[in-house]
Amino acid sequence: MRPGRKIGLVLLAMSLLLAACGGGKSSEKAGESTNGSEKVKLTIWHNFAGDDLRAKAVRSYIDQFAQDHPEVTLDAQAIPPDGYRQRLSTVAAANEMPDVFFVYAGSQSSELHQAKLLQPITEVLDAHPEWKEKFLPGAFDPFEFEEGQIYSAPLGMSATSILYYNKALFEKHNVKVPTTWDEMMTAIKTFNDNGITPIALGNKAPWVAQSTILGSLADRVTGTEWFKNAAAQQGAKFTDPEFIEALGYFKQLVDNKAFQEGANSIDNTQAEQYFIQGNAAMMISGAWTLTNLAASSTEEQMKDIEVTTLPAIPGGKGEANTISGGAGGGLALSSRTEGKAKELALELIYTVSGPEAQKSIAESNSMVMYDAEIDQSKVTSLYYKAYNLVKSTGITPVYDAYLSAEAAEVINNGLQEIMMGGSVEDVAKKLQDAQARSATP
Template sequence: MRPQRKIGLVLLMMTLILAACGGGQSSNQTGSGSSTSEEKVKLTVWHNFAGDDLRAQTVRSFIDQFAAEHPEVTLDAQAIPTDGYRQRLSTVAAANEMPDVFLVYAGSQSAEFHQANLIQPITEILDAHPEWRDSFLDGAFDPYEFEEGQFYSAPIAMSATSMLFYNKALFEQHNVEVPTTWDELMTAINTFNDNGVTPIALGNKAPWVAQSTIIGAIADRVTGTDWFVNAVAQQGAKFTDPEFIEALGYFKQLVDNNAFQEGANSIDNTQAEQYFIQGNAAMMISGAWTLTNLAASATEEQMKDIEVTVVPAIPEGRGEANTITGGAGGGMALSSRTEGKAKELALELIYTMSGPEAQKAIAESNSMVMYDTEIDESKVTPLYYKAFNLVKSSGITPVYDAYLSAEAAEVINNGLQEIMMGGSVEEVAQRLQDAQARSATP
């Protein structure tokens, strides 16, 4: 071979090698802004659906679905156990290294992330699917609307904390009407006590229970929601106002009439659920978690007698009657650092995890969603089906500890325990007011 030809072949080979190396570079961005190869976009998603329960499996299946539908994405999905999830998020938040998509809780956590500029709106994906956006229940976006018309998450869960569960067999046996008013509730309590049946099961060892399940429902019926919102903000309302003293008085009325079993402050919520399902109590005021717990622990024979309704109305109260305390639960948020193609795909992932198909599937895993969907009755427990439709037809009012400062929430939690042991309503109200005032003072 002549030298010139040999040199030409070498040059040609070098050109092809360089072209091949250059062709492997991609301009696509990862969630953190670095380049990838082979036109792959890297996304990270964190959530706390790490268990083997049906809801966790359902949520993870939609992440898998997204991965299958998007081979151009390298998806790093981390299921972090609930107990450690908040701490993991706090750690990466402090370093401004949030995952692209992550489960965020409604309330103080999402508000803190917004204030720290760690999340960005997902409004564009909601606007791209208006039928989906408009099918959420009233108030679903309230905890995630930090600027008017800008939404930072679409909830995939709902917190419903004050449903009235009752044992219809016990009501029929003792000829008691299911109460719809406070007077009817007191009549039922007195009748069950006279017949040796605990009226209302309560496990308040962890003191959030009475606050989350009972006082919010009672107080809203007395004061109305607007008063509570103003009291939280310390703008024109205080927790020492007569209406809140009256609301605490209704709770004390339950205590004074032996509505709860003896030692309610020394047993936990799970023990109270078992006490109720075994037929020792006629009623239990509790949240959606009880639906899951009873489905897992109660027999079919026990479950057939359990019905669900709302806490009774209170006469001349400012609040509405047909309501349940609760609101939007957790939803998927988008890191403020995710941009370009990664952002586009991250929004698609959020839609996959919280769109109509996912909302229906999560609801059919016996989990409450803040979304108006029809569910297949054969896929859920009968009690859950009744509760799901009850929630859809009821108004939603605030859970106290979702809005109070951490200090004030602790005060009302412990204060309700004190009232159950004979403590002063007025003193609890004053301490609550003092604590919330401290948090509201700049």
């Protein structure tokens, strides 16, 4: 899914500070104005700062809210993704959260909730039941920290392990699209023998291999229940034989030269371009690739690209025909925002996350956890194929959405180690030790 989360220690220290100080109300007094003459000040932070269609769509709805509400002075900050987490953790430590802000599903939103920096948005969901009911199953699971209380409405679906393949290359070399592990190994050998990289990978930011390959591959070996138990350190450990076996399948890819030389030194965007230019037969990547290719590639380049799921694992405990993923991030509401400011902040969240916005985001070639009726003519052929694939598959966990920040970093770096000849047993032990520390009271 996305880069590892590193805000836990900062938030822990900050939450202790808040406990000592008793918290505090927002310094923004304008939201308490009742005479209608004073403008309400609202701040919104997000990471939709790029020129891709999705980012433009989200910003357009923020702009629409500002135009529709002249009584609001809106401070909207679009912060590039690379620096967004650090900026958010910095203001969290100072208890100076913006009124509305984008938050990732998983450990980041959980830690912000534990630090009492969020308040539910349940009331705006309940006020628009026709909107709430069209979210796909599981959409609110990462944001429901107490029963019946929801803290965000996701703006996207994090589908992270789609197997993209170049149909023309498969046909040219008479290779079967793999549905079993043996067929995958045969395909890798055939493409290598013909001087074609089997699988493009850009793992310079080491979350990529974990998010796109390991989570889905390991789930096929261990099953979802085992992984959740291991993450919770309840009756399963990452040193168990099934996880060693799962890492062994990743090592098979490495040992059979599935990836191009230097995969740890190029980034994911470079790998996407390497693939779309016909240098690799396959790429295992997330739904973000659909958006990136829509912005950077031609329909001619994409017409030969098909999508499917990773092949089944012989004797595995997990389901085949699944993709790792779940709800993406969404907009959250600061616990300090109250009064008229809170009312307008909830309306802002609805504007940017509501039915029209969900449709626009979907039609920007981005997956959503929402039953949107999309206009096929507005999306790429590749997106439409992936959209229908994801609707027909099961969803399994992405590892870093369940692991502690420390453990996520350990497995990310550990996969790089395996790619450089490291031991799967050593990586498994380091992961187990890190996750055990997070589970210790």
